[in-house]
Amino acid sequence: MKKLHTSILFLFFFVNLSIAQNKLTVEKIMQDPKWMGTFPSNLDWDAQGQLIYFNYNKNQDPSDSLYKISLNQTSQITKVGLKEQLEIIPNNASDNISKTKKLFSKSDELFLYESALNKKKSLLLFGDRISNPRFLKDENRIAFESKNNLYVFDIPSGKIQKVTNIQIGVDPESKEKKASQKEEWLKEDNLRLLGVIKDREDKKAQTKAYREATEEKKPKPFFTGTKQISNLQLSPDEKFVTFSLITRSENKRTDVPDYTEVTGYTTNIAARTKVGDDPVKVELGIYNLTTDSVMMVSADNLPGIKDLPDYVKDYPEKKWEEKDRKIIPSSPVFSNDGKNAIINIRSFDNKDRWISLLDLSTGTLKTLDRQRDEAWVGGPGVGSSFGGGTLGWLSDNKHIYFQSEETGFSHLYLLDITSGTKKALTAGNYEVFNPFISKDGKSWYLTSSEVHPGERHFYKMPLMGGKMEKLTSMTGNNDVTLSPDEKQLAILFSSSNQPWELYLQANSSKAKAKQLTDGQSNAFKEYPWRESSLIHFDAADGAKVPARLYTPDASNNNGAAVIFVHGAGYLQNVHKWWSSYFREYMFHNLLTDLGYTVLDIDYRGSAGYGRDWRTAIYRHMGGKDLSDQVDGAKYLMAQHGVNAGSIGIYGGSYGGFITLMALFNASETFTSGGALRSVTDWAHYNHGYTSNILNEPFNDPIAYERSSPINFAEGLKGNLLIAHGMLDVNVHFQDVVRLAQRLIELEKDNWEMAVYPVEDHGFVEPSSWTDEYKRILKLFNETLLK
Structure with missing residues (x-):
């Protein structure tokens, strides 16, 4: 009996020790991501298809380096030395039509690689930098660019021909022709009076004409x-x-002050222009x-x-x-x-x-x-x-x-x-990505979301259309790099709770992928990362809105919820692969451990669901994309026991913008929000992104007025945290400074601002990430838990 009692005590101690070791904290998940392990990226093959190259960090170096795995020894991961790196045929080399030869340049030297011989040779040492070499119809002739002009190199003869004569600037002769009438008259009068001068000018003209007649014809x-x-x-x-x-165009640019510059003086970083500029x-x-x-x-x-x-x-x-x-x-x-x-x-x-x-x-x-x-x-x-x-x-x-x-x-x-x-060639309610033609010209290879909007698989299809053969089978994202001989698939694969790893598979739908890397650290493996549920909820207009759902154990449910809003607007985060928002994913696991229900929505405007979903925010950002957050909150209250008045919302960039709109325009739904690096006034953002959605502010002011949070700041009733990097050259710190002044003038006192003097739009310092998320967690704990 005593032995049994001792065993129970030991088991109780072991379980509690395991829980303590696995407990997530903001400090843990926001530290340098190296704690998670090392994960491969940027796959490429050698020209013969025997080596897979990828970025990795097996030895805990300051940053990733180039590594390789040989098909002959797939269990061995080897760092690639500098000498070998210099010998690699670059992946942007230009192919001939049959894909048996490649052209590439390094500085002023032109190289040819022949696949059958597995040999490269130097064709030309030009003296000036060479770029963009290409085979011509006659593959013995090669076009390349140097100093803003095109040249043709004939391989058999070794001759080089300058094809163009493009010169930067203004024609000097045209400048002379623009001389005033007075200057022209003086010149002609001088030639009339001074015979020696006229003779010299005539000889110059004759010499020029003779040279032009006898020289090889050059382009004008x-x-x-x-x-x-x-x-x-x-x-x-x-x-x-x-x-x-x-x-x-010479448009005025915004300066971003750097108050922490190494010299101790405030310096200005020249940043972008604003929407509507020339x-x-x-x-x-x-x-x-x-x-x-x-x-x-x-x-x-x-x-x-x-x-x-x-x-x-x-x-x-x-x-x-x-x-x-x-x-x-x-x-x-x-x-x-x-x-x-x-x-x-x-x-x-x-x-x-x-x-x-x-x-x-x-x-x-x-x-x-x-x-x-x-x-x-x-x-x-x-x-x-x-x-x-x-x-x-x-x-x-x-x-x-x-x-x-x-x-x-x-x-x-x-x-x-x-x-x-x-x-x-393809059709249906799914999207196609990165199609390319096979080496023999008979088939297409492509990636698609045909199985599910949140999955990516690699397919083969006849050139003129027909049945697509699915070559990959792992549930998640199969990012395939095909070997040069098209016999092997190098696959970067991840699932929703497992980061990217490298796999190898024969080019067959019947083949099974073999895992080649296992980069997760022991510390990362200790925690049982959740596989969130992919669900849909009904929007008020009848749309089925996709979302990720994290639910706590019933015994631990605190009745509060947090909604996360991904950034970029046109981006997908409800999927079955490892999220680029990995810190936020880990934070959502922490929140769920604390009893929160977490919802991550692919709101209107998100990628992955076709044109109508993408353009549903046209001329009204903060319209359908905001109402989807409100409808998500209603779903949580109706289906998951979340209490009214206990719902928070947060996100960065576009997610920060939506958070502001939620706190200003949907205060009856959201009690608290963390607006991170947020756009506050779209008239101050860049042209390329903003003009697509809202047109130009001077042509369509209605769109800007109803889409910019600064216009609705008087609606703030809940608790708002604003966090922004002061070196942000994307969404300028000026955005939140202007909003802060607006809130001050409106006499709002339920908001605070955290500034990060050394951070740009994407934070890099673990201390900044930690401080920011400690504030977000504190906000939710203090305002949502009753």
């Missing part, structure tokens, strides 16, 4: 003036050069090498180029001028035979995206596809204003491929440029 100079030149490309048939001319002008030029002439591409004939946005109807008193909208053309994408080129064109208001066929000889455009969105064009693979996204040619030089949200979800399309026939 093209002067850029004050404009910058970029995206130089030589067509595969070597007949045309395309380039972009960029005119940057845009960058981008022009697309064509250099015809046959006629030695330059023309600029005109977008006058684009369908709908003069279309006004729908929101103008809200301003009947304003006269709206119908004129060509400003556009941003991308760099052309050439067919392999060089006979055709397509470009992606965006209207500067981002409500239109045209894919057009470019006639290189005339500079005219033929529209192949137009996507119009009265909010803004976007979505996976659609790209941004300056290009990017999925766009290219099939090897038949007849079909182009691209992604579009035409159906409401981003899918992959083919279009026949001869007939105009368009075909959707």
